[in-house]
Amino acid sequence: MMEKVGVYICTGCDIDKLDIERLKNVAKEEFGIEAKIHPHLCSQEGVEMLKNDAAELDALVIAACSPRVKTALFTFDDKYVERASLREGVVWSHDIDEHAQELAEDYLRIAITKAQKAEKPEPYIEEVSKDILVVGGGVTGLTAALEVAKAGYKAHLVEKEAELGGWVAKYYKTLPVEPPYTRIEENPVFQLIDEVKSNGNIEVYTSAEIDSISGQPGMFDVVLNKDGEKVQFRVGGIVVATGWKPYDASALEELGYGKFADVVTNLEFEEMAKEGKILRKSDGSEAKNVVFIQCAGQRDENHLPYCSSVCCLVSLKQAKYVRELTNGNAFIIYKDMRTPGLWEDFYKEMQQDDGIFLTKGDIKEIKEEGGKLTVVVTNTLLGEDIAIKADLIVLATGMVSTLKGLYTVKEEFPDEKTVPYKHISEPHLIKSEEDVEVIKQAGHILNLQYRQGPELPTLKYGFPDSNYICFPYESRRLGIYAAGAVRAPMEIASCIEDAKGAALKAIQAVELVAEGKTTFPRTGDIDYPQFFLQRCTQCKRCTEECPFGALDEDEKGTPMPNPLRCRRCGICFGACPERIISFKTYSIDQMASAVKSIYVPDPNWDEGAEDKFRFIVFACENDALPALDMSALNGKKWSPLARIIPVRCLGSVNTVFIADALSKGIDGILLVGCKYGEDYQCHFIRGSELANRRMENVAETLERLMLEKERVQVVEISINEWDKITEIIDNFVNQIMEIGANPYKGF
Structure with missing residues (x-):
């Protein structure tokens, strides 16, 4: 609990159109906090005031612009900062009337409640290795190893063949890599090989295969089989550059x-x-x-x-x-x-x-x-x-990724082993000894000791899975980055560029995990899920649904967390029916209390309450929230009856949030997140998909409360659909208003 919370209300950027005194009264009368008013909190004078006050506070509530802007400016050492979006969330997106004023007051209540209910996070710090393992000795692997070494880190380069060079060593000449791009050129791979062999920061293992990789980023323990002998070492990050076939x-x-x-x-x-x-x-x-x-x-x-x-x-x-x-x-x-x-x-x-x-x-x-x-x-x-x-x-x-055909576990069937057919991309469930033999013949590359499978999960064509628009090189395994033709068909020049990018990503990962921080998309986040295992029922929901393999499990099914594998999406938090998983800054108590802090007019006492419906929009912070900000920036408006509550991912929405909201009298709940499916762009891989699957549990909750199923809906949008999201919210509001008010109002 944060005991010393400061509240700061900015009046710039048209926020002064609101009744600022009423906002001050919310902080004073409901929370006992004297809010400070400033005309421009982002000015040098405003930031200086915040910095000075932060020394005496546990948390700061900044009621100003969107939490997506000026993040560096409003970051103060290790202080918890909660933002209330009065600019984009209210004055830029609504006509200023009584409804908009009540909306602003609710945003302030939510922010103060979240700040008070948060706890100070402590990073998960371990002694880590900053060495980088590069798997594959072709052009991509050679380049990646050289880039790692040039940056001052040690590279361990593993190649299963007796010689370095990969397929490119078999080439006569190569495509042009320099202007004017009109003449074929001499093969560059042999110069790369000489550079690698002469670099003292690169340890080369040829005729070697990986027997196992265990642990987590910063602490990957690698066991090689080199010419029949075991070689062991520890690395912090991994670049997979095994190329194509x-x-x-x-x-x-x-x-x-x-x-x-x-x-x-x-x-x-x-x-x-x-x-x-x-x-x-x-x-x-x-x-x-x-x-x-x-x-x-x-x-x-x-x-x-x-x-x-x-x-x-x-x-x-x-x-x-x-x-x-x-x-x-x-x-x-x-x-x-x-x-x-x-x-x-x-x-x-x-x-x-x-x-x-x-x-x-x-x-x-x-x-x-x-x-x-x-x-x-x-x-x-x-x-x-x-x-x-x-x-x-x-x-x-054509070019086929070397990962295609390898045994991994398809997350949709996490308890089943799967294997691809020879010429067809889709995997099928293992049902026979013949399938097991296919797996053995396919061999392995990484042999990860992960509960969710020994290799990088792949897309249906056998390329390692990542959010290909937002995060090139990323895989579903933090600290492990694919580069070159293993992740997409490409020529030599692109492989070289790709190798440099992946090497930098691996270096970024080891530096961040050394500080207990995660990488994309919540880069720098030190908070990680805590497990109260005394109440765990071993249902395995968290281990099965984690898209990133952050959780192993013991023989009983009890989760075994690996915090440095975690991307802090909160999907395990949303999955747990016993609610035993929690973050210091994103807990069941915090989020449920934030929902309950919304003022719901009581038809028994408040005049005109029958016209004051209340709606909650749980908005994914990666697509839905920025789409709303862009709508506001472009002058679009949506219903002031809807309260936007950002969440890490739709997969992090626990059904208890919905039950609490409906019990309080909220008339409708809309969950807006990233699109999913064949061309998904969910930043946390499966969050939106899982939110849709969990609607079955929500339907049971609605049935138990004797409420219409339409009161809770899930919608997927992409970040560029900012012009549609306002219409989606308004249509939802109008639909529920036709159904009528939540009968639990006033109870």
């Missing part, structure tokens, strides 16, 4: 692979070029006419549904090989020629070569006549079918 071309018999000797993959062609000769496999003669078939087994639901993004560029590069090594002709048959960004200049340069022929088209037939291959192409830009005599056919097969 080529799509299995044996599945492409319709394109002649495995049927005709002179049909090869782009990777096999690259190895030919590195030897300095482009020869037919069938008879060893020089290949003068080479046909490149794009999207071989890609953008096809029967194979890879996605585009691998680099294959068009690779075929253009390899067409140049044909011109340089054989002075022959190259024919590229494509669905769409994709050369994004500055690669367009490379494409244009290749178009100028008379020996490189490009056309859009579909492969109608590949046949062999007199020892020569013929490719029949239909739907061409020429308007007619064409037949090309080919010495060699090169299939542009």
